[in-house]
Amino acid sequence: LRGHEWIAAAYEVDQSPIGKTPRSCPATYLGVWDEIRRLFAGTPQARMRGYTASRFSFNVAAGRCERCEGQGRIKLEMNFLPDAYVACDLCGGARFSSSTLEVIYRDKNISDILNMSVEEAAAFFSFDRKVAEPLKLMAETGLDYLSLGQSSPTLSGGEAQRLKLVSELMRGASLERRTANGEHRTFNLYVLEEPTIGLHFADVKKLLDVLHRLVDRGHTV
Numbered sequence: 281l282r283g284h285e286w287i288a289a290a291y292e293v294d295q296s297p298i299g300k301t302p303r304s305c306p307a308t309y310l311g312v313w314d315e316i317r318r319l320f321a322g323t324p325q326a327r328m329r330g331y332t333a334s335r336f337s338f339n340v341a342a343g344r345c346e347r348c349e350g351q352g353r354i355k356l357e358m359n360f361l362p363d364a365y366v367a368c369d370l371c372g373g374a375r376f377s378s379s380t381l382e383v384i385y386r387d388k389n390i391s392d393i394l395n396m397s398v399e400e401a402a403a404f405f406s407f408d409r410k411v412a413e414p415l416k417l418m419a420e421t422g423l424d425y426l427s428l429g430q431s432s433p434t435l436s437g438g439e440a441q442r443l444k445l446v447s448e449l450m451r452g453a454s455l456e457r458r459t460a461n462g463e464h465r466t467f468n469l470y471v472l473e474e475p476t477i478g479l480h481f482a483d484v485k486k487l488l489d490v491l492h493r494l495v496d497r498g499h500t501v
Contacts, residue, residue: 287468291469291471293475295477317390325383348370352367354367386404395428397424402418421446422442423439438475442490445487
């Protein structure tokens with residue numbers, strides 16, 4: 281294998297789930313949720329109440345709905361049948377406590393943000409590169425219809441795989457910014473497992489555009 285010394289790592293981008301709990305979602309997987317929580321913590325309401333970014337986390341008891349523990353739904357175990365889920369009767373699926381939902385950022389509470397589609401959220405946060413860039417990449421791979429808070433276990437294998445590709449594109453862009461400052465540049469090898477299964481021809485074209493972008497940056501697919 282010639283040129284192997286330039287390969288930093290090899291990644292298998294398969295269709296395995298990106299998260300096992302309902303609290304996992306595209307926003308948390310891509311890391312944009314941290315920036316969104318920071319923006320909410322900076323609002324006058326949050327600062328007056330002493331709320332930090334952790335208040336808007338699914339994993340902090342004070343901020344989330346304690347009936348569903350930030351999942352937005354309750355699991356019903358069924359005998360001889362798959363488990364069923366119903367919306368939480370306390371928060372109505374909003375996932376957060378009523379006091380947390382009172383904090384408003386640009387006319388939206390934190391639950392409203394989770395219910396936004398990727399396309400809507402990319403426009404809403406267009407001023408913030410940390411949020412807008414990953415969301416625009418999602419839209420370019422044909423995932424513009426997903427909501428930011430959609431439960432990861434409900435994503436199809438193809439959707440999970442494209443989310444992983446978006447994550448790799450972000451990693452590649454970060455690498456390029458670092459090497460522009462003089463660091464030694466290396467590249468990645470990506471092995472994809474049947475990435476076009478179940479995709480419409482229009483979505484296949486979008487996926488191919490993403491793969492070409494990886495190759496144009498020097499990576500091997």
